[in-house]
Amino acid sequence: MTEHATPQALIDSSIREAAAAGIMMQTADDAEYSGRHVEIGGARLLNFGSCSYLGLEQRPELKEGAIRAIHRYGTQFSYSRAYLQSPLYEKLEHALEVMTDGHALIAPSTTLSHIAALPVLVQPGDAVLIDRCAHASVHGATALLGSKQIVPVRHNDLEQLDQEIARLARTHRHLWYLIDGLYSMTGELAPLTQIAALLEKHPGLHLYVDDAHSTSWVGRNGRGWALEHLPDRSRVVVALSLNKAFSAAGAALVFPTAEVRSRVRRCGGPMLFSGPIQPPMLGAALASAELHLRGDFASVQQSLIDRIELVLSLARDLGVRLAAEDRSPIFFVRCGPLEAMYPLAHALRAQGMYACPSGFPAVPKDQSGIRFTVSLHNTGADIRRFMEILSIEMKRLGL
Numbered sequence: 137m138t139e140h141a142t143p144q145a146l147i148d149s150s151i152r153e154a155a156a157a158g159i160m161m162q163t164a165d166d167a168e169y170s171g172r173h174v175e176i177g178g179a180r181l182l183n184f185g186s187c188s189y190l191g192l193e194q195r196p197e198l199k200e201g202a203i204r205a206i207h208r209y210g211t212q213f214s215y216s217r218a219y220l221q222s223p224l225y226e227k228l229e230h231a232l233e234v235m236t237d238g239h240a241l242i243a244p245s246t247t248l249s250h251i252a253a254l255p256v257l258v259q260p261g262d263a264v265l266i267d268r269c270a271h272a273s274v275h276g277a278t279a280l281l282g283s284k285q286i287v288p289v290r291h292n293d294l295e296q297l298d299q300e301i302a303r304l305a306r307t308h309r310h311l312w313y314l315i316d317g318l319y320s321m322t323g324e325l326a327p328l329t330q331i332a333a334l335l336e337k338h339p340g341l342h343l344y345v346d347d348a349h350s351t352s353w354v355g356r357n358g359r360g361w362a363l364e365h366l367p368d369r370s371r372v373v374v375a376l377s378l379n380k381a382f383s384a385a386g387a388a389l390v391f392p393t394a395e396v397r398s399r400v401r402r403c404g405g406p407m408l409f410s411g412p413i414q415p416p417m418l419g420a421a422l423a424s425a426e427l428h429l430r431g432d433f434a435s436v437q438q439s440l441i442d443r444i445e446l447v448l449s450l451a452r453d454l455g456v457r458l459a460a461e462d463r464s465p466i467f468f469v470r471c472g473p474l475e476a477m478y479p480l481a482h483a484l485r486a487q488g489m490y491a492c493p494s495g496f497p498a499v500p501k502d503q504s505g506i507r508f509t510v511s512l513h514n515t516g517a518d519i520r521r522f523m524e525i526l527s528i529e530m531k532r533l534g535l
Contacts, residue, residue: 150496153474159481159493170194171513174490181490182518184508189353189440189465191512192383197427198420205419213415218408224418229388231425232376235357238369238390239397242378244410246348246387249375250277252404253389254314254344257373257396258284261309265289265300267316271346272497274314289313294330301338310340317347317361317374321499321507322459323466325350328365335371342371352381353440353465358428363390382428384421386413436512440465443510446519454527459505468494469526470505471535477504483529489522 141149154160165175171191174183192198205224213222225242232240243249254277258264263285264278269292278286287304289297297313304311313334317326326345335341347360355364358381362374370392378386391397401407413421427433444463451458451467459468471477474495481493484506495504506526510519 147497150474154493154495157478157481159478159485171511172515172518176490179485179488181485181488182522183490183513184510184522185490185492186509186511186513187349187380188383188513189381189509189511190383190436192352192381192424192427194513195383195427197423198383201419201421201423202416203419205415205422209415211414211416213412215412216408217412221412222415222418224415224422225412228418228422228425231422231429232388232390235425235428236359236363236374236376236388236390238363238374238392239394241389241391241397241401241407242413243375243387243389243404244406244413245385246346246375246377246379247273247276248406248410249387249389250274250346251280252406253373253375253400254278254312255280255405256400256403257342257344258312259310260284262312263287263304263308263310264312264314265297265304266314267291269319269321270314270316271320271348274316274344274346278314292324292327294327294334298334298337301334301341305338305340308340310342311338312342312344314344315346316349317345318350318464318466320349320466321494322468323462323464324460325361325462325464328362332366332368335366335368343373345372345374347374348377348380348387349466350464351376351378352383352424352428353437358382358433358437378421378424382421382424384424385417386421439512440510443512443514443516443519446516447510447523450520450523454523456523456527456530465510466507467509468505468507469530469535470503472504473502474504476533476535477506479533480506480529480535483533484525487525487529489525491522 167175171194173180229240250273258281265287268288315326345362347362350361352358354361366372374390376388378384444465459470491506491508494507
């Protein structure tokens, strides 16, 4: 790779190398999937790579919801939502509004929710501040903002953020700060207490949160980290995932007012021109929302919290250095350059463990590592075995 290689060439080279090493761009075997194990290349592996943190994709309620929707509406409802939408949309959005105490708008995916919302929310005269570690889909959506000023901010550097807000507020009408609620690689939770203080200090500041990875497993009715911990949401828009822990399809934008919701519904490009979520997955999503609203849902969340705390305890006892120790189901161990990460990835695979080897562009160059997750599919014994093997192999490799 030349010194002046394009970003696309660098990404292509990194992914090509990882695929050639047999650790990325793989296909699971055509075997029955339970969530606890995943089969790849004939090997049955304990699964520490899934983002289905609550394991809801195997719940009978969601499967039956999808089947009912197929019987009632067929496999697709093939209209642009600009003309006609499935009645399941209104039912699901109502359930999501009960869940979140906000004004909910369903989008085809979290990525498309950003593409729909940000060009409508960020108006002429506004500027954007974005955490450098915000999800790639958020960074990508800012490319649609035209000539509006976009200022990257060091990750969770609230002192720099405060200074930039003060500087930009002198020449801009509103400022939008774009972040993740839960950062998808390291498992760090956004410092919302301090961000809430900045919202109070700066009346022109607005907040946009990609909270895809904290949907469902945290907060009342699974409303996620941001909606649970921001006391004043009058200048806050949150994107939730209806995939991942929610275990269906699509995303939900949660707005502070019905007027802003309606404007994005009318003007957000993917709301007009992208295909809809189809009835089977709308049916599964509605069943998932109903499950979230049940009185016993907090006990499901607590079961995951117990597993998270087990990982954190074992990491301390076994000397496994995690990139972050926040109470989330995402964990990351840093290895450094790709050539240091590959042996650990292969060693875990040889010991019957599946985790996610991670390099550029998911993380900065020379900060590669192993990203692993826990879910309700993992038993306590599974977690202990994984952490013990991880500790042994990291020590053996000098990591």
